[in-house]
Amino acid sequence: MKIATWNVNSLKVRLPHLLDWLAAESPDVVCLQELKLEDKAFPVEELAAAGYKAVFSGQKTYNGVAILSKLDARDVQIGIPGLEDEQRRIIAATVDGVRVICGYFVNGQAVGSEKFAYKMSWLAALTAWVREELQQHPQLVLTGDFNIAPEARDAHPDWKDEIHVSEPERAAFRALLALGLSDAFRLFEQPEKIYSWWDYRMMAFRRNFGLRIDHILISAPLLPQALRCWVDKAPRKLERPSDHAPVIVELKRTV
Template sequence: MARRLLTLATFNVNGIGARLPHLLAWLAREKPDVVALQELKALDAAFPVAELEAAGYGALWQGQRSWNGVALLGRGVVPVESRRGLPGDAKDTQSRYLEAAVHGVLVAAIYAPNGNPQPGPKFDYKLRWMQRLARHARTLAGQPVPVALLGDFNVVPTDADIYDPKGWRRDALLQPEAREAYRDLLAQGWTDALHQVHGDAPVFTFWDYFRQHAERDRGLRIDHLLLNPVLAATLKDAGVHRWVRLQEKASDHAPTWARVAAPARR
């Protein structure tokens, strides 16, 4: 008997309070099974747990004021938390990493630091954070269970992943050190689902708000779905729900998804 499919997705909502109607409309239309959210821009008490439950999703979240905050959603289930925050720096209080078991998959919601302006302390923090992520991810890559790292990595992996690399060359997202950190992560055995399916074809996940870049598809690929070998072996498809970005007052990101075989019941 064929195994049913799971849709894993990541979505930087750019403020869950302001974008809640977009989020709920997307959940209702596309029905992803596992969702990682970033940039909640909300404290824990402001997280819309009741609205998400009414939409059929259990939730786990780590809120924070300003630019951070991550969450995991499970369609019809409540994620079972396994880790809150990256190890390696007890002084780091930024809400950027949340890990849980959802539908038989160990899933991490990731919101990597932007790193701008660079050079400077924000870029230094970005690189240190990526190093900590790599150390922890190494412990997950070879697990005999399906594992997915889903999120906004704030790295454009190659020049093929941006509409105008020359215009963005000084941005932290394209710096050689950031790209090397991303390559080092993949070298552990992770599969970049979008790249695996689409190769070097231009598939973007983020479009800024200038000059109708979303409408003209002048974007960047910074939202990634990384699958460990166990999960990558079942990858069926991957893509971007760009229609969400084209809505009025939308987030500057679009939901990015991968379809995999559901793990066999244990």
């Protein structure tokens, strides 16, 4: 079972890339972030023709999340229960017995800003909810664009901006792991300087000046099933790419 996450940074613009990638990689579940379109504009028919069903929560111009799957997605949840938030950042569903949570985490703009305070309160609400979800769904995957590089090795050594690498953000990431989740990417030996996001400016991708901020966290019952996890940089090399690359985990099927 292949589960992927990809911040497409405008589904309308990146749809051709996505369809080609789905045909090439054939993931079972794909979590998308930054759709940047309303629900009425979601490409249901195009994705169905590619073999995927979709549940989604869109928003004009900003945010937006979706879960694509070959099998039916059940028990769909949109948003963090109890959190009043107009921003479309969370969608969850159960696919083939695995609870999948897709999140477009708050950027935070700058440490100490109002948007950073929103990020931290949002992360606290998410963590409390994921704790409850784990009690109901032992087989759980939390994935998406976290906007957090959890360790020094997840950021280019010359990264100077505090956002994405600050201690409060990294502590929030560790709090998610403490619920009983593991960073699937770090379960396996990986090359150095592997990132999932590169700015469009300053030839950042060519220079590999990036951050690893797109993650797949898996619960303890799924650990024995994890076969590999990797960043697929190929779509980032295309013309008019997203600034993020897909991240994929492959789990051994138990049935």
